[in-house]
Amino acid sequence: MHVDLMLDALDGLSVGDAVGAEFPILRRSVAELRGGELPPGRWEWTDDTEMACTVVGELLEFGEIDQDRIAVRFAERCDQRRDYGFMTVDTLGRIGRGMPWRQVTAAAFGGDGSCGNGAAMRVAPLGAFYAEDVERVVAEAVRSAQVTHAHREGVAGAVAVALAAATAARGRLTGKRPAPGEFIDSVLDRLGNGETAQGIRRARGLLGGSAEQAAAELGTGIRVTAQDTVPFAMWVAATHLDDYRAAVATCVGAGGDTDTTSAIVGGIVAAHTGGRAGGLPAAWLAAREPLPGWLPPVRSAGPGKSATGRLRRWLSGKS
Numbered sequence: 001m002h003v004d005l006m007l008d009a010l011d012g013l014s015v016g017d018a019v020g021a022e023f024p025i026l027r028r029s030v031a032e033l034r035g036g037e038l039p040p041g042r043w044e045w046t047d048d049t050e051m052a053c054t055v056v057g058e059l060l061e062f063g064e065i066d067q068d069r070i071a072v073r074f075a076e077r078c079d080q081r082r083d084y085g086f087m088t089v090d091t092l093g094r095i096g097r098g099m100p101w102r103q104v105t106a107a108a109f110g111g112d113g114s115c116g117n118g119a120a121m122r123v124a125p126l127g128a129f130y131a132e133d134v135e136r137v138v139a140e141a142v143r144s145a146q147v148t149h150a151h152r153e154g155v156a157g158a159v160a161v162a163l164a165a166a167t168a169a170r171g172r173l174t175g176k177r178p179a180p181g182e183f184i185d186s187v188l189d190r191l192g193n194g195e196t197a198q199g200i201r202r203a204r205g206l207l208g209g210s211a212e213q214a215a216a217e218l219g220t221g222i223r224v225t226a227q228d229t230v231p232f233a234m235w236v237a238a239t240h241l242d243d244y245r246a247a248v249a250t251c252v253g254a255g256g257d258t259d260t261t262s263a264i265v266g267g268i269v270a271a272h273t274g275g276r277a278g279g280l281p282a283a284w285l286a287a288r289e290p291l292p293g294w295l296p297p298v299r300s301a302g303p304g305k306s307a308t309g310r311l312r313r314w315l316s317g318k319s
Helices: 003-025 030-034 047-062 067-076 086-096 101-107 124-129 134-146 152-174 180-188 195-205 211-218 226-239 244-254 258-273 282-287 307-316
Strands: none
Touching: 003 047, 003 124, 003 152, 003 244, 003 258, 003 282, 030 244, 047 067, 047 124, 047 258, 067 086, 067 101, 067 134, 086 101, 124 134, 124 152, 124 258, 134 152, 152 180, 152 195, 152 226, 152 258, 180 195, 180 226, 195 211, 195 226, 211 226, 211 244, 226 244, 226 258, 244 258
């Protein structure tokens, strides 16, 4: 387990979320964003980050996803001011009132379950955490998704993002960036053949083309589904895996659900580039609203330390 990689992915996710949410009101051009020229301020994150922090908190405390526990915590921490979708608020509200999460999520959308992008938006840190255990990445991503997304595409979106983050993190561990096609293949190898997977295959075929073409053919989250969000995020991450600023700027420039595409891509890319050690623009990280008080902003003690030791220091507040 890799605590540092997970925390870097969380930083990348939350900064991307905040930039994607705030950029439309900053009155700056995408060229300025790509160049890092943005005004200082407090960039607030959305439900993407709030839910990702709950996932990270579970992994830090327990090392795995317990569905009953995380369902309750999602419900307890749901702050409607964070731009949660209507159905998510309804789902978490029912869970918070004591209804079994399996019953609630299965009943959503007329019994089809949600295929939204919410499970995908929060899961990149999980993929980085289990980077060297691909089977565990898949199993835990499925568990993390099912508590809110019963539809197979909602789950597939989460699995795809977790696998992408794991691949990005392994590239960092080995010091080798995977080629764009290799990166997407690592996701497709374990994803099956649903609509989300088909979209990611189309994304692979568009590698080397323009962001405008990729956005037009794959979607940018405007329908807020996994199928309409994750394929474009895979294209951006594969194309800009070693350049966080360019990756987020590409998501913002494409439009659509920019906070979510930027959160997904930001989490994946930061798992590869690193976070506070230089992978993220320092000014962006400084402008991002602090993470929740129940999740202390702790770093590891450094190279060579065991994951168990880092975890103990995080929980004790001594890291």
